[in-house]
Amino acid sequence: MHTPVPFPQDDESTKGFLKRLWKVVTKDLKDDLGTSTFDLWLSDFKLVALDQNEVVMRAPGSMYAIWVEENFKETILSHFQKHIADCKSIRFDVATAEQQAKKERKRAAKAKSEKEKSEQVTHLKPKVLVEVASDDKIRRRGLEAGLVETFSFDNFVPGENSELGWAAAKAVAAEPGKTYQPLFFHSPSGLGKTHLLHGIGWESLRLRPRSKVIFVTAEQFANDYIDAIQKNSLMSFRKKYREADLLLIDDVQFLGRKEGLQQEFFHTFNRLADLRKQIVLASDCPATEIVQLEERLVSRFQWGLTAEIHRPGLETRAAILRRKRDDWNMEVSDEMIDSIVERVSGNVRALEGALIRVAMVATMNEEELRPEEVPKVIADICNCEDGKNIGMGEIKKAVAEHYNVDVEILDGKKRTARVAEARQVAMFLIRTLTDFSLVEIAANFGKDHGTVIYAVRKVKKRCEDSPATKNAVELIKRKLARGGTQVESKKTFTRNARPRISSNPEGIDLEGE
Structure with missing residues (x-):
């Protein structure tokens, strides 16, 4: 049985204490969660600070921070509490791009060093039989x-x-x-x-x-x-x-x-x-x-x-198309690819279709296709994508106009039949027309993610059973497609913005008329 120790009081002792503490907690977590689970989700986390009564962990990316907070937060906190007195909470911060790059350089240098050491002692190791097939x-x-x-x-x-x-x-x-x-x-x-x-x-x-x-x-x-x-x-x-x-x-x-x-x-x-x-x-x-x-x-x-799996960001879309271009041996410049990914932000098939269109036109034209001509070549593909480039605010505004209610009411607690239906339809359309997660949609409405799940299910059922609801949803979708709305950036993950997660979301009862 461990006796919890107090937080160190000076910076010099804190640095060494953090390393020793994380080493001990790492062993506890591997025993509790299993080594493979720890290695997959927590091996790249770093204990960076003890802020009064709060432990601060740095995650390698926002997705890791979100997933670990949802699934392992209480487990991790309980193991810290075994070793630290008055440890009451834990916070997950996200590493900056510079911090991630520094870590990658260290990891690459370590891998190179280990490889060189391995090559030096290979002749001393016995041969290991492995399953091999042509x-x-x-x-x-x-x-x-x-x-x-x-x-x-x-x-x-x-x-x-x-x-x-x-x-x-x-x-x-x-x-x-x-x-x-x-x-x-x-x-x-x-x-x-x-x-x-x-x-x-x-x-x-x-x-x-x-x-x-x-x-x-x-x-x-x-x-x-x-x-x-x-x-x-x-x-x-x-x-x-x-x-x-x-x-x-x-x-x-x-x-x-x-x-x-x-x-x-x-x-x-x-x-x-x-x-x-x-x-x-x-x-x-x-x-x-x-x-x-x-x-x-x-x-x-x-x-x-x-x-x-979410829709790829700008850099990932460009990387995908450059890989496709090289695999398919297409004569399409990086500038043309940049022009495509700036205008096509939907699924990979749409990106591939745009790339093939540009490559085909470039091959058929006697004159060289210029990057500034690419938007005209893929205009119809971009138009088909309009429904997928809509932000939460734009959808909520369109739904509020259709149901003749104020946009602000959708984020409130009012539960009249009209407002409840409008709120559920807005959640349904955001879920089906964008790549925002259930958690992000819930946070935007100030609700629990269970409320969003309930809304999506209910509107799907209504569309099957009620022509009026189905027509309303289709009318709003057509209006959004004609509106030429812009992409809404996804919110950066912050701990305070996260909605409440529970096994029996109270929002289900509130929204279930």
């Missing part, structure tokens, strides 16, 4: 598993929009069935979920060539199930899916409304989980928003890690 064999097994060759980790371009999913994908491929069960990706179409699924499959086969990997869409799973029923071959169907080492299922939202299929998948999921086999799922929305998905499946989909 590239042709891995390729053949991957294609048999349903994997696409062009979707590998090597050609995935990670960015701040996908750092959570990228880190989780690598962890799952390295240690399937141990880190997260299941891993659940969600995002609008065309942002890289499918690429990550295939990448996990290829990397898993590279590391374990004999493993049984299966990639299917939920629709393919359904077709196989129906075919098995018709041919009286359910045993064969179940053997195929329930003996997989790695099951990758795309478009899992297809399971919604299909009771018999959900029951079959439920038992498949349980079997694989019991055997500690890895399941990775991808959907165009969070599990809680899949229409008529059984609660027991929603619960299981949330067992492990849910990773949302």
